Amino acid sequence: MITTADEELLRRAIAVAAHAVTLGDAPYGSLLAGPDGAILVEAHNTVQRDNDISAHPELKLARWAARELDPETAAHTTMYTSCQPCGMCTGGIVRSGLGRVVYALATDQLVELNPASGAWPAVAQDGPALFDEARVPIDAFYRP
Ligand SMILES: [Zn+2]
Numbered sequence: 001m002i003t004t005a006d007e008e009l010l011r012r013a014i015a016v017a018a019h020a021v022t023l024g025d026a027p028y029g030s031l032l033a034g035p036d037g038a039i040l041v042e043a044h045n046t047v048q049r050d051n052d053i054s055a056h057p058e059l060k061l062a063r064w065a066a067r068e069l070d071p072e073t074a075a076h077t078t079m080y081t082s083c084q085p086c087g088m089c090t091g092g093i094v095r096s097g098l099g100r101v102v103y104a105l106a107t108d109q110l111v112e113l114n115p116a117s118g119a120w121p122a123v124a125q126d127g128p129a130l131f132d133e134a135r136v137p138i139d140a141f142y143r144p
Pocket of ligand 1: 056058059085086087088089090
């Protein structure tokens with residue numbers, strides 16, 4: 001359930017996205033609000049500026065949370081983001097230990113506004129293979 005307080009923080013994430021456009025960056029913004037609701041950090045998309053395909057604000061904030069927050073604080077920290085996180089960012093968010101994500105535009109809404117946003121092709125994957133060889137470094141690390 002999205003509360004009035006959530007909507008206020010979502011509006012701030014949308015403002016961060018709008019500010020990104022004025023800097024020549026893509027229109028995506030996010031922030032983290034700690035357990036008391038105070039804003040901890042904000043970020044916007046810098047994919048073009050940084051020439052880095054992973055420079056989505058959600059992933060940058062997930063990495064920040066994993067570095068800077070203890071697990072208990074992370075679990076009670078919420079990410080507010082102007083658009084629903086993509087698959088790459090969702091993986092980072094899960095690994096960061098953040099407890100909740102609140103987004104404004106759903107992916108299908110974003111694609112409706114900008115059809116190119118949904119034009120990601122599937123990547124062919126082949127595997128599994130070479131189990132006995134591939135397990136050697138895994139065993140060496142986890143079963144010394
Ligand atoms: Zn993303």
